[in-house]
Amino acid sequence: MADLLVETRGLTKRYGKVRALDSLDLSVGPGEVYGFLGRNGAGKSTTIRILMGITKPDGGVVRLFGEPVRGTPVHLRQKIGYVAQEQSFYEWMTAARLAKFVSRFYPTWDDATFLAQAKAQAIPLDRKVGTFSGGMKMKLALALALGHRPPLLILDEPSAGLDPVARREFLERVREDAERTGRTTFFSTHLVDEVELVADRVGILEDGRTRFEGTVEALAARVRQVVDLEGEPPIAPGVRLLSDRVFRGRRRCVYEADDPAAFGALGVPLDDLPLEEIFIEMVRR
Amino acid sequence: MRRLGGLLLKELWQHGGVLLLLAAFVAAVQGILLLGSAVGPRTITMLEAHATFTRVFLPLLGIALGHRLVVREYHAHTQRFLEALPLYRGEVLVTKLGLGLFVLAGAVTVSLAFAAAIALVKEPLTWHWLTLIFVRTQVFALTLWSVLFTMGLLGRWRIPVYLAMGLVLVFLDQGTDFEVARFGPFGLVSERLILERHAAPWAELGTSLAIAAIALGLGVALALLDEGSVAESLAKPMSRRERVAVGVVLCFALIAWDVVDPKHDKAPFDFEGDAVVRREGLAVLYLDEANRGDAEALADAIAADLARAHDALGYEEPFGPVHVALRTTLEADGYEEVELEGEDDGLLVRAGFSDPAFDARAFRAWVLERAIERATDGRAAFEPNAWVRTGAAALLVYGDEAPDPGLAAFWARHRRPRYAALERFWRTEERFGPEVASAVATSAAFAFVSVEGEPAWRAFASEVLAPPAPGVFAMAGPSPRERFEAATDAAAFEARWAASLRTASSGVPRATASLSIEPEEGLLRSVRWGVRFRGAPPPDAFCALLHAPLGPFDEVVTPSDLSREEVPCAELGEAGSRLVGRYSAADRVLLAIELEVPAGRVRLLAERRELD
Amino acid sequence: MRALYLKELRSLWPFLVLTSLLMSGDLIHRPFMERLDEQTWEGIASYLRAGEDGTFGWVFAILAVCIAYAAFPREHDEGTIRFLHSLPVRRPLIFVAKVAAGLTIVWTGVGLLLLTDTAQSVWNTSSFEGGHWRADIALTHVAMQVAFGFIAYAHGLLGSVLRRFGILPYALVLVVASILKDVFPPAAWIDPTELLVARYEGSHLVIAWGPWIAHGFVALVALATAYAAWMGPADRIGAGLGRAGATLAGKLAFGCGTALAGVGVLALSALVSSIGPSDEPIEPTDEPVEVASIDTRQARTARYEVTYPANLEARASALIEHIDAIHAGVQRELGADVGPVLVADLTETSSEHLGIASWTHLRVGLVGERDVVRLHHTFAHETVHAFQHRLSDLRQGDAERATHFFAEGSAEHVAFRVAPNGPAHRQARAVAAATWARHRMSSDDLIDERALRRRFDTSLVYSLGDRWSAALASTCGDAAIGDALRAMAREGAPRDLAPRAFWEDTLRAIGCDLESVDAAFDALMDADAEELTDVIDGLPRLGGGVAGRDGATVRVVALLDRDVDPSMTFFVRLRSDPDSEDTETITVRGQRDPDAPRRVVHRVSRALIPSSRFQLQLCALDDPRGWPFCETWQWASVP
Known part of the structure; x- marks a missing residue:
């Protein structure tokens, strides 16, 4: 396998008695768009903060660009473009000045790249950041993150607070950038459609652990449902019954199998599920 | 270096205007202080302006700087933005520490330069003396900034901690042998700052530098502990419960201060010398x-x-x-x-x-x-x-x-x-x-x-x-x-x-005392008093008017509070005597007439009066 | 409305706790520390005391302002105001409920204060030892505190509505008012905390109606302005001010600019304080006015580095010839080592003093000083001070309340020995003896500077201090003065002692006894009084006070009890209270009535009188270069 850009093995983080991450394993290959999916409070932001070196883990291994790290050193952070969930910009700076400030920390900064991004996203460079809306701040954050042409882009719930149009535009831009430049992109979200739209691979986080990691197609094939079943739900080796509920007057039994071929042993016709339903069934308690 | 330069540039963008104003302010204040020294009748040396600036205005400057450079960063949560950038937390700290120290050290240097330039006109300044003053104020500035920087990281608790430190210092100073005014950084800017021309204050310098090192260490620890989460959490606003708790603690501290009577370590009173009989x-x-x-x-x-x-x-x-x-x-x-x-x-x-x-x-x-x-x-x-x-x-x-x-x-x-x-x-x-x-x-x-x-x-x-x-x-x-x-x-x-x-004989001759208030000019009043004896006044008797001003409330008037106008009774005569113009209308006074005879002193009359 | 009011009260409960503690906190300790049946109402309720400093007013004002801030801006900060606005209730009612709740807390504090002070006072049933509780005074104080609470709250309200732009202007106004008090005393009423300072005429509490009405009116305007701002444009004002404040001009005008202006005002106040209030101008004389040239010269002797005005070189040289001998004399008298070279600035031109000294620096005025003997004496006096600071390691200054008389007195004593001036010494001794005998002073009055200042002329520290130092030397040996200074600097010397305890400790450390010294001092003063009877008899007793008012001039009349030399001059000193510093004292010269030689009239401009109730001291001066004889301080009122 080509060298992974991001890899964690057994990553653990506690906040007091609360285990935010519990032996998390994930891997992101070069050029991938990786969707990191999880409920609110699952540990997505904690994972990203550890990757960025803002927080240190309590256990496990983190590798970035093939290098084991503990507290990401400066030279590696200079290769990462990061967009935080909430922007804490200096409100008194204009966008142009903010870019000028940020540029001093990235040796690979390219003004032309930033300006192109700013123009494409219609970011007013001479206005103070304090006057920007939430969506505009997010666009600015992305432009800043891309301005130094990083090989790895990490986005923490980038579309939170954006309206549907802005969100679609943002995601398309991410996808387009990834395809054009071959940049590896790691983004966290709780919105499954974003993953469907842009991700090559998806990792599902549940209670601090990896619930699933793989392609979107593999995820879709992993979980099937039986509708209007009568009697006891069938069982088969390698197949787990995730739920048996009545929804809108119809009984629905949802099954999960590591190997989709195992579904055949159930002996009942199975239907596909939308990705969102799969996600809900996998992480709902 | 580039990163440090970037951080410094950011600070200058953010605070440059204010720093320029502060520079103008330093110059203006120093000018006013120099003027005050020049016209003040109790000025010993023009360098007093520098001393006042260092003692009073430098700490104010430091507090303002600490607020701008440290408190604001955490209060606005922009330190999160910095954390996400490829730089070390230490670099952020170094930049803020360095800039603050530069401003404070620069301010006292400018202050000393101004004052020395004026003083040189007619005072025999020496390089040794000026160097002493310079070193004292620079170390003071360093210690001050170290402490204020760290206090800024305490966020919402910095003001209660300031108050607590102040109270503790006062308690220590008044209740123990510890002398705040001569300790460490306070000793550096004491009276001797501008008057000591020869001896270096090694003890104070050492103590101040130690305090600076400890404060800096604490500050760095606060800023870096738990990846900065401690400092961030301290920056949140105080909850109402916390405010009430601080208010209550402060009240109790003030009550304790009022009540506690510090004991002074001195030997009990006794007579010295040989001319003492002891039992x-x-x-x-x-x-x-x-x-x-x-x-x-x-x-x-x-x-x-x-x-x-x-x-x-x-x-x-x-x-x-x-x-x-x-x-x-x-x-x-x-x-x-x-x-x-x-x-x-x-x-x-x-x-x-x-x-x-x-x-x-x-x-x-x-x-x-x-x-x-x-x-x-x-x-x-x-x-x-x-x-x-x-x-x-x-x-x-x-x-x-x-x-x-x-x-x-x-x-x-x-x-x-x-x-x-x-x-x-x-x-x-x-x-x-x-x-x-x-x-x-x-x-x-x-x-x-x-x-x-x-x-x-x-x-x-x-x-x-x-x-x-x-x-x-x-x-x-x-x-x-x-x-x-x-x-x-x-x-x-x-x-x-x-x-x-x-059955006892008093030994006091029969006598009647008289007292009257006579108007003088305007609001002034005189007291006419006299003693009339049944028979001739005893030759060895003294008559006296006792008087004391009274407050609005009745309290015991001790003999030492009373003024006394004494006359041999034989000289008193029919007209009596006058206490001229001592009191005014609306005054409350205690007036008494005393007769002193061999049997003792007796008051023939005593009144508390409000004069018309 | 009731629900709103109760909700506001509930949200302010922490301030109720704080108010209770501040107003009634003494209830926690006093019953356990003091016997209440021996306490007086005046002793318990400090705000009753005449001329009490404004501490109570300040504490009360800060409390009221904090409550106002809690009631209004917090609601906006937390966003709950939007919830209130969404309710079916009129906005004016919300305002009224908040104001009512805040004032309830403030006035509850007033009520608590009265209740707890009265409750602690009732145990003392004696109508004599007392400050016996008086309903008229109690209720008047309550009314004053209620009104003051309203005034402070109204201002706090306006400040809170204007947010950070509000509190700074208010702070500035108070600072300016405080400075103005020093420079122009009749403007003291501008400081609202002065409203609560108790002033009495006889047993009646004096209400200054003018200031109360003025402050009340201003408070109503503040309340109305706050209401108008809060009702309509409060948020818009806040946003607008925020935008304006974000511009550079705005920052200058508001934020840091206001703070800088505030600090600048502090610097100005330092300047004004260093100058102090001005006395009436000295009458012109026939003597030519001497001025020091800006051009200076420097000279160096074995013990001094001297700077002097170039145009007074002859006078300076005549002095410089002798200063090393003066230094040697002082060194010998104090048993000291030679010490560092002293810096002497002879360009001094102060009208307040002949010279000053600190550590190794002296300033002595050559200008206008043609009397060589006096000049030497002054130089010796200041040299002694320099030695005192060094020998005592500046501890003499730390205990100034106990040592002021010794600092000046021993300096005079040594200076008279090193640079004798017979006539001046005799005059000083006479004034000291006259004051001592006539006012029945004791040594305890002298060694406590605060006690001395409360009743007597503080310049007695020179003349009486000189005699006390002589008694010290005669009782404990010639080296006692120097030894006492060194004893102050000894390792482990206890600090913060009361004056008597300080001297007991210091003299014990040198093997001497304070009672012995005081006994010798008493005997010395009695002997002086007897020896100088003729001089003392020439000093009159002065009885008098405020006789009336002629427009803007207050007439202070002194009536002498005897005929005196026509050359004698008279003056009256004025101050606001017994704890005023010397620099806060005004001096006004008097004129003798040509038709009544025993009557002296002092015409005092109302602008110079510090407050409506003040203190005055009548003085007579037989030698213009000598010390005055003064009566004790007495209270007076502006008619």
Whole structure:
């Protein structure tokens, strides 16, 4: 396998008695768009903060660009473009000045790249950041993150607070950038459609652990449902019954199998599920 | 370096305008201070402007800087933005520390330069001297900034911590040997900052640098602990509960400050030198060898009095030390009590005991009264109890030989001998004079003994003159009147007392005093006073007007508060005398007319008046 | 409305706790520390005391302002105001409920104060020892505190509505008012905390109606302005001010600019304080006015580095010839080592003093000083001060309340020995003896500077201090003065002692006894009084006070009890209270009535009188270069 850009093995983080991450394993290959999916409070932001070196883990291994790290050193952070969930910009700076400030920390900064991004996203460079809306701040954050042409882009719930149009535009831009430049992109979200739209691979986080990691197609094939079943739900080796509920007057039994071929042993016709339903069934308690 | 440069640039963008204003402000303030030094009549050197700037305005500057560079960053959460950038937290700290230090160090350098330039006109400055001042102020600036920087990281707790530090320093300074003004950074900017031209303050420099290092260490730890999450969480606004808790703690601290009386580590009072006669718990200073005999006799007598009193009143604790000092300038019957600071200092009194006319027994009784007051923490001087104190002291000193009740007989001309009058001891003192009040109390005590016997008196006095419980608990138990009525038959006592006074001769000539207020110019008032005798005024008598201004509320006026205008009575004449223009309309005054005869001093009249 | 009011009260409960503690906190400790039946109402309730400093007013004002801030801006900060606005209730009612709740807390504090002070006072039933509780005064104080609480709250309200732009202007106004008090005393009323300072005439509490009405009116305007701002444009004002404040001009005008202006005002106040209030101008004389040239020269001797005005070189040189001998004399008298070279600035031109000294620096005025003997004496006096600071390691200054008389007195004593001036010494001794005998002073009055200042002329520290130092030397040996200074600097010397305890400790450390010294001092003063009877008899007793008012001039009349030399001059000193510093004292010269030689009139401009109730001291001066004889301080009122 080509060298992974991001890899964690057994990553653990506690906040007091609360285990935010519990032996998390994930891997992101070069050029991938990786969707990191999880409920609110699952540990997505904690994972990203550890990757960025803002927080240190309590256990496990983190590798970035093939290098084991503990507290990401400066030279590696200079290769990462990061967009935080909430922007804490200096409100008194204009966008142009903010870019000028940020540029001093990235040796690979390219003004032309930033300006192109700013123009494409219609970011007013001479206005103070304090006057920007939430969506505009997010666009600015992305432009800043891309301005130094990083090989790895990490986005923490980038579309939170954006309206549907802005969100679609943002995601398309991410996808387009990834395809054009071959940049590896790691983004966290709780919105499954974003993953469907842009991700090559998806990792599902549940209670601090990896619930699933793989392609979107593999995820879709992993979980099937039986509708209007009568009697006891069938069982088969390698197949787990995730739920048996009545929804809108119809009984629905949802099954999960590591190997989709195992579904055949159930002996009942199975239907596909939308990705969102799969996600809900996998992480709902 | 590029990163540091970027951070510095950001700080300058953010605070540059203010820093320029601050520079202008420093110049303006320094100008005003220099002007103040130049025109101020008590200026020793023009460098005082620099000293004032360093002591007063530099800390203000530092607080403002700390707020801008540190508090604002965390309050606005922009440190999160910095954390996400490829730089080390330490680099952010170094930038802020360096910039703040540069500004403060620069400000004091500019201040010193200005002041020195002006001072050079007519003061002989030396490089050594200026270097000393420079080093002192730079180290002070460094220490100040280190502390303020760290305090900024404490976020919402910085102000309570400032207050706590202030209170602790005050407590330490006032309650211990620790001298804040000479310690570390405070010592660097003390008076010697601009006056010490030769010696380097190595101790203060070392202490200040140590404080700076500790503060910086703490600050760095705060900023880096838990990846900066501690500092971030401290930056959140105070919750209402926290504010209330701080307010309550502050109130209690202020109450404690008001209540706690720091003990000073000093040796208990005592006389020094060889001209002192000592007995157990007693010392008599006699100044000159010629007075030694008198001193020894007095010491023996007072020591015996104290021992008797201790047994008679059943005290567990011994009387505190009693010190008697000879004061030859005092009249034979003029005694003074001096207030001593410490609880262990005991009692200090003065008397002219070398005077041939000195009445040792009267003095001994007076000393015993004071000793009993101290032993009862002043409770024996409480008005309803005071007569018992005086009577007990007199009985212990005079024994069976009752002193001449002449002055009490004088009093009995004007008042009926009743217990109620004894409870009004202070009022009797004011109206008739301290000697009369003392005589009244003494005669009452002797009358009590003649009715009930000495053991009954002893039991009664022990109860009244017992060391009291603390605070309001001293008020518990029977009232003085109830104790008296339980100890004796009031009617029998009063009858015996009245009888003893009826038969006594007062030795005070019959006289009437007069007092009037006369208008002077405008609001000024004069007091015309006179004494008319039945017959010729005694040749050796003195008449005096006693007067004192009063406040709006009635309080005891001690003899030392009273001014005295004295005239031989024979010179007084029909017209009397005038105290001219001392008081004005609407003044409240105490006016009394005193007659001094061989029998003693009596007040013929005493009034509290509000002048029209 | 009731629900709103109760909700506001509930949200302010922490301030109720704080108010209770501040107003009634003494209830926690006093019953356990003091016997209440011996306490007076005046002793318990400090705000009753005449001329009490404004501490109570300040604490009360800060409390009221904090409550106002809690009631209004917090609601906006937390966003709950939007919830309130969404309710079916009129906005004015919300305002009224908040104001009512805040004032309830403030006035509850007033009530608590009265209740707890009265409750602690009732135990003392004696009508004499007392400060016996008086309903008229109690109720008047309550009314004053209620009104003051309203005024402070109204201002706090306006400040809170204007947010950070509000509190700074208010703070500035108060600072300016405080400075103005020093420079122009009749403007003291501008400081609202002065409203609560108790002033009495006889037993009646004096209400200054003018200031109360003025402050009340201003408070109503503040309340109305706050209401108008809060009702309509409060948020818009806040946003607008925020935008304006974000511009550079705005920052200058508001934020840091206001703070800088505030600090600048502090610097100005330091300047004004260093100058102090001005006395009336000195009358012109026939003597030519001497001025020091800006051009200076420097000279160096073995013990001094001297700077002097170039135009007074002859006078300076005549002095410089002798200064090393003066230094040697002082060194010998104090038993000191030679010490560092002293810096002497002879360009001094102060009208307040002849010279000053600190550590190794002296300033002595050559200008106008033609008397060589006096000049030497002054130089010696200041040299002694320099030695005092060094020998005592500046501890003498730390205990200034106990040592002021010794600092000046021993300096005079040594200076008279090193640079004798017989006539001046005699005059000083006479004034000291006259004051001592006439006012029945004791040494305890002298050694406590605070006690001395409360009743007597503080310049007595020179003349009486000189005699006390002589008594010290005669009792404890010639080296006693120097030894006492060194004893102050000894390791482990206790600090913060009361004056008597300080001297007991210091003299004990040198093997001497304070009582012995005081006895010698008493005897010395009696001897001086007897020896100088003729001089003392020439000093009159002065009786008098405020006689009336002629427009803007207050007439202070002094009536002499004897005829005096026509050359004698008179003056009156004025101050606001017994604890005023010397620099806060005004001096006004008097004129003798040509038709009544024993009557002296002092015409005092109302602008110079510090407050409506003040203190004055009548003085007579027989030698213009000597010390005055003064009566004790007495209270007076502006008619």
